[in-house]
Amino acid sequence: MSADWRAPPPLPPSAPERVRGALGGSLLFEQPALAADRARFEAFVAGPEPLGVEVGFDHGMRILERARRQPDWRWLGLEIRRARVDAAAPHAPTNTLLWRADARAVFAALMPPGRVSLVEVYFPTPTDNPRHLLWTQSFVDAVARSLAPDGRLVVVTDVEGLHQHIGALLAGWTEAEEPPPAGVLSRRERVCRRDELPVYRRCVSPPPQG
Numbered sequence: 001m002s003a004d005w006r007a008p009p010p011l012p013p014s015a016p017e018r019v020r021g022a023l024g025g026s027l028l029f030e031q032p033a034l035a036a037d038r039a040r041f042e043a044f045v046a047g048p049e050p051l052g053v054e055v056g057f058d059h060g061m062r063i064l065e066r067a068r069r070q071p072d073w074r075w076l077g078l079e080i081r082r083a084r085v086d087a088a089a090p091h092a093p094t095n096t097l098l099w100r101a102d103a104r105a106v107f108a109a110l111m112p113p114g115r116v117s118l119v120e121v122y123f124p125t126p127t128d129n130p131r132h133l134l135w136t137q138s139f140v141d142a143v144a145r146s147l148a149p150d151g152r153l154v155v156v157t158d159v160e161g162l163h164q165h166i167g168a169l170l171a172g173w174t175e176a177e178e179p180p181p182a183g184v185l186s187r188r189e190r191v192c193r194r195d196e197l198p199v200y201r202r203c204v205s206p207p208p209q210g
């Protein structure tokens, strides 16, 4: 499926206050049952340290290693699969919050502007379903708003079509130097290395906000 992946047709725009996403999208955060989760997130990102975010952390190897190696940063992991979050969360040090949440809704509805120093997305899913697609213009715009002016977005994929799709969404962003390696490979990264698959990487800083 992924060898000749092409972006599915975009969905019609939703109302600005309603960000689509898995797990109920942004409306989810307005439910009383999630007030504690939201408060925990808000307290976590209010801290003074630089904030790094990994989207789709899966088993969490990368973000947990980053958190151990950079204890002077805060690390937020966003992952929609509950079993992955439940398995990794007990290993998270105190500078790390692993949250079962849709990154599209978190960036659009909750993340304070200019707060984030680093966003990492390793091997995003090359979905054919437009409802599940992470890489849309609205996600890229929300990430741009969330990043500090010298903040960086790193995206890595082995799917050439997805790399091209993301490249088009990142028009106007500035090429930047990649941060130091996490010190451990993600699961997909290990497969790509083992099978000698081509891997496409981008590291960019956001365009100046108008």
Ligand SMILES: C[S@@+](CC[C@H](N)C(=O)[O-])C[C@H]1O[C@@H](n2cnc3c(N)ncnc32)[C@H](O)[C@@H]1O
Pocket (backbone or CB within 6 Å): 022, 055, 056, 057, 058, 078, 079, 080, 081, 101, 102, 103, 104, 121, 122, 123, 124, 125, 126, 134, 186, 187, 188, 189
């Ligand atoms: C192909 S896997 C890659 C996992 C890992 N980063 C790696 O490199 O092996 C994509 C991951 O992103 C997660 N994911 C997909 N859409 C997401 C979203 N909107 N928000 C948060 N996580 C998401 C999936 O559950 C899955 O764990």
